Amino acid sequence: MVLLIYADNAATTKLDSDAFEAMKPFLFESYGNVSQPYSFARTAKKALKEARENIAKCIGASPDEIFFTSGGTESDNWAIKGLLKCGDNRLILTSNIEHHAILNACxxxxxxxxxxxxxPVDKFGILQPNTLANSINSNVKLVTVMLVNNELGTIEPIKELAKIAHENGSYFHTDAVQALGHIEIDVNDLGVDMLSASAHKFNGPKGVGFLYVRRGIDIQPFMDGGTQEFGVRAGTENIASIVAMAKALQKNCNQIKDTKKRLFEMERRFFEILDKTEIDYIRNGSPNHAPGIINISIKNTSGEMILHRLDLKGIYISTGSACDSTNIKVSHVIKAISVPMDYANGTIRISLGKDNRETDVQEIADALIDILKNN
Structure with missing residues (x-):
């Protein structure tokens, strides 16, 4: 029997049903452009205001500090490029395990x-505060470090890193795309100046996100055009998706403690099953990690092979390497934490979400064991 188990929630999540229902009125009924002064736009205008307020509450921000974007990639690019001014050659510091939205923007x-x-990060994928402290000075304009690594699940010590940045007169941005809706976030407690988010990582729709910008920070528009988003992010607002994003975020944040507890228990069960076998593997990442993200490197095998064999069984995961006809390219994250090559090629990521059933980990583990025994 072919299963159907989606275990790649760190790549994207299923749209929440309540979020979908929240979208519909703004697609078929109240579809007026909020920039227009007539009454037909009022419902959408009110919805935009309420969505901004509700998202702000979820992260401890003020509504005027939330700017809607097309997603995490735009938010990351805007955070970096929006601070740069002509002739300013102050340094940007980042880690070597950031998402490509940060690395390619840099x-x-x-x-x-x-x-x-x-x-560099340590073997757990953590940028240690002393590493930043030894690298920063008054010539650093911006420090950007992700809150949760999307491959490992490692939670970075953002509060300590932001404090070091501010002590040296630098701005601090965090890519929270893999964190928001999965761990508790308060921007004031973290001390960050900017924070990026993407709705599809917390059961919202694809193609929408936001950038939190602390009040008083002089960030330049990323795109030129109209006066939307307080004059700094042009483009007609995607009201249906924004409303759905707010609904999905509120729902995930309200359920976050129960979801974390359940996912950590599922992780524990997965390793309990795996450890009863003779499979030689390394568990990657930190004990302090976001719930549901399991990254392992299995000795003398291929992550790509495992992915495709699981696919045939109806189980969907991701891998830490990418194959082409001539070579295997190991993920920059796996390289950065110095996983031995005979393990690194066999890296897979299983990422569980709130829609996964408790029985899924048994099915995934059984399928993985069967593949490795018969390979």
Whole structure:
């Protein structure tokens, strides 16, 4: 029998049913452009205001600090490029395990002669505060470090890192795309100046996100056009998706403690099953990690092979390497934490979400064991 188990929630999540229902009125009924002064736009205008307020409450921000975007990639790019000014050659610091939205944005500004330095992490994928402290000075404009690593699930010590940045007169941005809706977040407690988020990572729709910008920070518009989003993010607002994002975030935040408890128990059960076998593997990441993200490297096998064999069984995961016809490219994250190559090629990520059943981990573990025994 072919199963159907989706275990790639760190890539994207299923749209929450309540979020979908929240979208519908703004697709078929109250579809007026909120920039227009007539009465037909009032319902959408009110919904936009309420969504901004509700999202702000979820992260401890003020509504005027929330700016809607097309998703995490735009938010990350805006956070980096929006702070840069012509002739300003102050340094950007980031870690070497960031999402490609950060790494490629940094590479782009390097091509424009803005200096960037990539800091190493430890074996758990943690950027240690002393590493930042030893690298930062008054010539650093921005520090950007993700809150939760999307491959490992490792939670970074953002509060300590932001404090070090501010002590040196630097701004601090965190990519919270993999964190929001899965761990508790308060921007004031963390001390961050900017925070990126994407709805599809917490059961909202794809193609919408937001950037939190602390009041008083001078960030330049990422795109030129109309006066939407307080004049700094042009483009007609995607009201249906914004409303759905707010609904999904509220729901996930309200359920976060129960969901965390259940997912950590499912993780424990998975490793309990795996450890009864002779499978030689390394568990990657930190004990302090976001719930549901399991990253392991299995000795002398191929992560790609495992992915495709699980696919045939109706189980969907991701891998820490990508194959082509001539070589295997190990993830930059797996390289950064120095996983031995005979294990690194066999890296897989299983990421569980709130829609997974408790029985899923048994099915995944059984299928994985069967594949490895018969490979």
């Amino acid at each position: 590479a782009a500004v390097e091509r424009m002669n803005y200096p960037v330095k990539y800091l």
